[in-house]
Amino acid sequence: MWIEGEVVGRVDWNDKLFSLQIKADIQPFIPGQFIKLSQVIDDKRVARAYSIVNPPGGDIIEVLAVSVEDGQLSPNLQQLKVGDKLDVSPKASGFMTLEEIPKASFSGKHLWLLATGTAVGPFISMLETHEPWNRFETVVLVYGVRLAEDLAYKEQLLRLEQAYPTQFKLVFSVTREDFPDAIQTRISTGIQTGEIQELVGIDITPQDSQVMLCGNPEMIADTNKILLHLGLAKNLRRAPGQITVEKYW
């Protein structure tokens, strides 16, 4: 059920937000998928899901996590040092992947990736492969955080923006402070008012757009309503649509 993982690197983005690089011999995964990390705490096994941030290849997996106040596992993960061991699920899971998105003949021109907080991770895994760039005319990432210091992987994303200057539209939403180069509006509000579409210069339509939403369940619920109103539909295997979601809690 579990294999041994060893922490081989870590990055502290701020006093709550951190990334762990874990050496673990997991089976091949698809960008967008998550693994489970686990520890036995007070004689009880605690296991939680964490999306993989890096693209496939190699035997290191990287996760981005926030230490949740009074959380069971995440404060422990934050304490892990290089060389520490933890349990890892041998197989990644999850359906928020580009494979689950209908092919280009069905509304595939623009890919919209909407993330709050740590949920930017699975999108980075996708963006670090060739697939989104080969499949979509435009790739939009809207990354919403409370404070600018919560913008993990900002430099990496800015490098991707330089690598794909016309194809990649990167929007930071920093909601609790004024930050240059970011909007201060929530993702849901920005889509509802059209502020985000105007900023990137494209509309969200059922004909042209695929939208993936990940992270805060309230953001997903609020934005989903707005997308349904715009004529988009949930993407199901039996009924292809344009909205694919993964809630973190």
Ligand SMILES: Cc1cc2nc3c(=O)[nH]c(=O)nc-3n(C[C@H](O)[C@H](O)[C@H](O)COP(=O)(O)OP(=O)(O)OC[C@H]3O[C@@H](n4cnc5c(N)ncnc54)[C@H](O)[C@@H]3O)c2cc1C
């Ligand atoms: C498919 C999936 C993928 C996930 N990927 C990640 C990931 O890549 N990184 C990550 O940090 N978490 C991720 N999570 C959440 C993670 O599994 C844990 O729930 C989280 O680390 C809290 O665990 P805990 O035991 O410390 O807290 P618990 O005692 O289980 O408390 C849970 C509460 O913490 C809050 N919470 C949980 N996750 C987050 C979060 N990411 N950001 C803000 N608040 C949160 C919510 O209020 C939730 O009700 C994912 C969850 C799912 C279902």
Ligand SMILES: NC(=O)c1ccc[n+]([C@@H]2O[C@H](COP(=O)([O-])OP(=O)(O)OC[C@H]3O[C@@H](n4cnc5c(N)ncnc54)[C@H](OP(=O)(O)O)[C@@H]3O)[C@@H](O)[C@H]2O)c1
């Ligand atoms: N980041 C911190 O400073 C901090 C401090 C103490 C504890 N924590 C812990 O960390 C956890 C996660 O915090 P987080 O900042 O990563 O995640 P978060 O609370 O999910 O916030 C991330 C982004 O999502 C936005 N958002 C929240 N609800 C939304 C909705 N209904 N529609 C659209 N957007 C919405 C937030 O906007 P708004 O700003 O408008 O809400 C923010 O821009 C908290 O639950 C807490 O346990 C974080």
